[in-house]
Amino acid sequence: MNAAQGDDLRDDLRSVVEAPPTRIVVIGGGMAGLVAARDCARPGFSVTLLEASDAFGGSVAALDVGGITVDAGAESFATRGGHVAALIEELGLSGDVVQPNPAGAWVRYGSRTVPLPKAGLLGIPSSPLASDVVAAIGWGGALRAYLDRLMPVLTIGKEKRLGTLVRKRMGAKVLDRLVAPVATGVYSAQPDDLDVDVVAPGLNNALTRLGSLSGAVGELRANAKAGSAVGGIDGGMWRLPAALASAIAEHGGVLRTGAQVVSVEPWVAPDPESAETDDTTRQGADPAQTDAAAEAADALPARWTVRLADGEELPADAVILATPAPAALALLATASPELARLSELDWPPASSVELVTLVLTDQRLSSAPRGTGVLVSDAERSDVSAKAMTHSTAKWAWLAQAVGAGRHVVRLSYGRAGTSSETAGLDDAALRALAVSDASTLLDIPLTESEVAAFARTRWTNALPYAALGEGARIAAVREAADAVEGLEVTGSWLTGTGLASVVPDARHSAERARGLRWKALTENL
Numbered sequence: 001m002n003a004a005q006g007d008d009l010r011d012d013l014r015s016v017v018e019a020p021p022t023r024i025v026v027i028g029g030g031m032a033g034l035v036a037a038r039d040c041a042r043p044g045f046s047v048t049l050l051e052a053s054d055a056f057g058g059s060v061a062a063l064d065v066g067g068i069t070v071d072a073g074a075e076s077f078a079t080r081g082g083h084v085a086a087l088i089e090e091l092g093l094s095g096d097v098v099q100p101n102p103a104g105a106w107v108r109y110g111s112r113t114v115p116l117p118k119a120g121l122l123g124i125p126s127s128p129l130a131s132d133v134v135a136a137i138g139w140g141g142a143l144r145a146y147l148d149r150l151m152p153v154l155t156i157g158k159e160k161r162l163g164t165l166v167r168k169r170m171g172a173k174v175l176d177r178l179v180a181p182v183a184t185g186v187y188s189a190q191p192d193d194l195d196v197d198v199v200a201p202g203l204n205n206a207l208t209r210l211g212s213l214s215g216a217v218g219e220l221r222a223n224a225k226a227g228s229a230v231g232g233i234d235g236g237m238w239r240l241p242a243a244l245a246s247a248i249a250e251h252g253g254v255l256r257t258g259a260q261v262v263s264v265e266p267w268v269a270p271d272p273e274s275a276e277t278d279d280t281t282r283q284g285a286d287p288a289q290t291d292a293a294a295e296a297a298d299a300l301p302a303r304w305t306v307r308l309a310d311g312e313e314l315p316a317d318a319v320i321l322a323t324p325a326p327a328a329l330a331l332l333a334t335a336s337p338e339l340a341r342l343s344e345l346d347w348p349p350a351s352s353v354e355l356v357t358l359v360l361t362d363q364r365l366s367s368a369p370r371g372t373g374v375l376v377s378d379a380e381r382s383d384v385s386a387k388a389m390t391h392s393t394a395k396w397a398w399l400a401q402a403v404g405a406g407r408h409v410v411r412l413s414y415g416r417a418g419t420s421s422e423t424a425g426l427d428d429a430a431l432r433a434l435a436v437s438d439a440s441t442l443l444d445i446p447l448t449e450s451e452v453a454a455f456a457r458t459r460w461t462n463a464l465p466y467a468a469l470g471e472g473a474r475i476a477a478v479r480e481a482a483d484a485v486e487g488l489e490v491t492g493s494w495l496t497g498t499g500l501a502s503v504v505p506d507a508r509h510s511a512e513r514a515r516g517l518r519w520k521a522l523t524e525n526l
Contacts, residue, residue, distance in 0.1 A: 021046040024514050025306045025316040027261050027331065030058025031500060032492045032507040033322035034244040035087065039511035040320075041253035048314060049248060050259040050306070052327075057241030059460055060500075066359040066454025068403055070392065071237050073355070073460060076100065076230040078501035087504055088233070091243040096234040100395045106370045107136065108384070108442060109177045109377035113370065116178070119221065121200060122186075123178035124166060126218035141173030149212045158204055160469060163191030165204075169213040176379030184416055185375045185388045187467050187498075188351045198467040198497070234398045240500075260309040263334035264319050264488070267302040303487040304335075318487045318514040322507065324461070325350065325494035332478075335488060339481055345474045352461050353415040354423045356435040359454035364445050365408040368394035374442045378416065384438040385422045386412040391443070407453065410439050423457075431457055466497035489514055 022045050026037040029051025041047040055061065063072035077084040088094050107116045107123075117125050117132040125133045128145035137145070148169040159165035162183065166175045175191060183191045187199065196204055206216035233239050248255055302315035321328045325347065333340035372395035375388050392409040393400040399409060412435050414423045423431050432455045440447040466475070475495050482490045489510040496502040 022317045022515070022517055023302065023315060024048070024318045024320065025050065025304070025314055026320045026322060027264070027306070028058075028322035028324075028327070028492065029053075029056040029255070029257070030322060030324075030492070031060050031241060031244075032058075032496075032503050032510075033320070034241050034248070035504055035507035036320045036322055036489075036491060036511040036514070037253055037255075038244050038247050038251070039508055040515055041248050041251035043515065044251070045515060047248065047251075047253040048316075049253060049255045050261055050308070051255075051257045052260045052323075054257050056245050056255065056257065057238060060237050060241050062236060062238035062242075063357060063456055063458060065357050065409075065456040068359065068409070068454070069236060069238070070357060070399065070409060072357075072458045074237050074500070075390070075392070075396075076232045076237065078499050079229060079231050080224075080501050081505065083505045083508075084500045085231070088240065091240070091247060093233060093239065093243060096239070098232050098234050098396065098398055100230060100232060101368075101372050101397070103368065103371040103394070105372055106374045107178065107181050107377065108374050108382065109181070110380040111383055113374060113442065113444065115371065116182070116375065119218075120178070121203070121217045121220055122162070123174070123180075123182035124170070124213060124217050125174065125178070126214050126221060128170065128174075128214055137173040137177050141171060141177070144171035145174050145214070147171075148214050151212070153208055153211055158208070160195055160197070161192050162194040162196050162199055165196055165213070166191065169207075177377055180379050181375035181377040181388075184378065185413070188353060188416065189468055190416075193469065194467045195469050195472065198472065232396060232398075235402075236399075261306055261331065262309050263305075263307045264321070264331050265305050265307065265334055266336075267305045267315060269301065316487075318489070318517055320489040320491065320510050320514055322490075322492050322510075324492065328490060328492065328494070332482070332490070336485060339485065342478055342481055345477060346470075347474065348468060348471070350461050351415065352421055352424075352459060353413055354421060354431075355458045355460070356412045356414070356423075356431060357454075357456045357458070358410050358412070358432075358435055358439060358452055359403070360408045360410060360439075360447065360451050361406055361453050362408065362445065362447065362451050363406055365391070365394075365410075365443065366406075369445065370443055376442075384441050385434060386414055386438040386442070387416055388413040389439060389442045410443075412438055428455070428457065466494065487514075487517060 024040045024045050024047050026033045026049045029049055033049060034056060037047050037049040059073035061072040063070050079085060088097060104118060105116050106113050114136045115132060117136055119126045119130060128142050134142045163175060166179050179191050183194055187194060202220060203216050206219050207213055210216055210219060245255055302317055304316040304319050306314040306316050306319060321331055329343045333343050368391060373390040376382055376384055376386060390411045392411055393403060403409060415421045436447050436449050436452060478490060482488055491507045491510040493503050496506040
């Protein structure tokens with residue numbers, strides 16, 4: 001390299017290094033948006049996080065009920081992959097990670113409530129004749145499940161639907177009484193609608209290799225990392241999004257709530273002539289709007305214009321969409337005609353869940369008569385409307401200590417995919433009465449409303465059923481189309497599946513791709 005070439009290289013490097021920071025706009029302030037924004041703000045990028053509601057965190061939110069701060073949504077994280085643990089450590093919260101009570105959950109079908117067998121996967125037992133399996137489904141059900149060990153794999157073939165696979169291999173009792181309550185509780189979908197390869201990766205291959213479903217479950221469990229499958233944070237999971245928001249602000253990021261985005265459009269350079277106005281036009285103009293127009297005219301070239309509902313426009317070099325599916329698809333449609341076609345795919349409706357939190361004053365609950373909670377099967381007629389109940393103070397020692405002796409927190413979940421919500425038309429008084437009745441039945445303790453110290457209801461619209469059959473193809477279409485558009489990233493639980501263990505690594509990957517625009521600019525000039 002001669003001296004002139006060296007000077008040119010230095011000039012190129014200087015032009016990139018001294019250029020203003022890449023402007024990244026993150027739309028959606030749930031966990032995916034917070035993680036992506038923090039990863040972009042930390043190295044010094046110019047980050048603006050826009051959230052339409054009045055709070056950050058999405059389904060990982062705080063709820064004040066009776067003077068106690070609890071989780072309004074997610075209360076734990078899956079430890080698989082180590083992604084959430086790594087993020088927690090980076091935020092300085094690793095010392096506050098706690099594990100739940102190992103007693104585990106119970107399951108209810110019809111009018112019976114029994115402990116959920118422990119040595120299983122999604123309710124599928126690895127030892128069909130184990131005593132806890134027999135106690136749960138009876139000897140008839142256990143012997144039918146054991147036939148799985150004798151049944152040739154080739155007569156069944158590879159099944160895509162979880163429900164069909166379990167029904168054929170182990171029978172209706174395992175499916176209805178064990179698998180259905182777990183699948184509904186985790187995925188808000190029926191087992192017949194779930195893709196085996198999504199909810200249990202490697203299960204089909206292990207079944208083919210080992211010759212039995214129970215053997216396949218045993219192998220997957222044996223290969224799983226030792227230790228608790230889930231963890232929590234002392235004080236509540238809501239502390240995680242709060243720490244992320246603080247980190248974004250500390251690194252210079254801008255966080256805005258109440259910021260409804262209506263479009264993401266390719267940036268068009270302002271026309272200097274149209275920006276000029278005569279004195280007559282200027283009379284009566286809002287000075288703030290005039291200044292904003294002047295700033296827009298002087299703005300550096302950008303890839304995108306992010307337009308808000310109030311008319312404000314933000315230039316962006318990269319945009320990360322981290323909103324729920326309906327909002328994301330609507331914004332993608334404004335970005336290009338090719339992306340607009342994604343809305344025409346046969347998207348299933350999102351499911352709604354309503355959570356009822358009760359603070360109860362009853363010493364009888366101190367014995368934790370139903371472990372850490374109860375999952376409810378709807379395969380047999382049940383005498384409760386809730387699909388699940390968590391005895392939160394029995395599950396988390398930190399919460400039991402926080403509420404004090406003689407008080408307990410229980411949380412009931414209502415709403416199943418494909419059915420109308422049992423609680424949609426109920427006012428607070430009716431819902432409170434229903435929750436108390438269901439809690440009494442599930443805990444096997446007669447409770448009255450006089451023992452309710454506090455009540456709260458929270459409605460969540462879940463992400464699209466990521467694990468449903470056919471959803472993988474639609475998600476792949478979104479990913480492929482978005483990848484083809486430079487400077488536009490899409491992330492969130494509707495693409496990854498619910499749970500922080502899935503959301504966090506995908507959001508971090510989106511942030512990495514957005515940050516890579518700077519490196520691309522550098523290499524293109526070399």
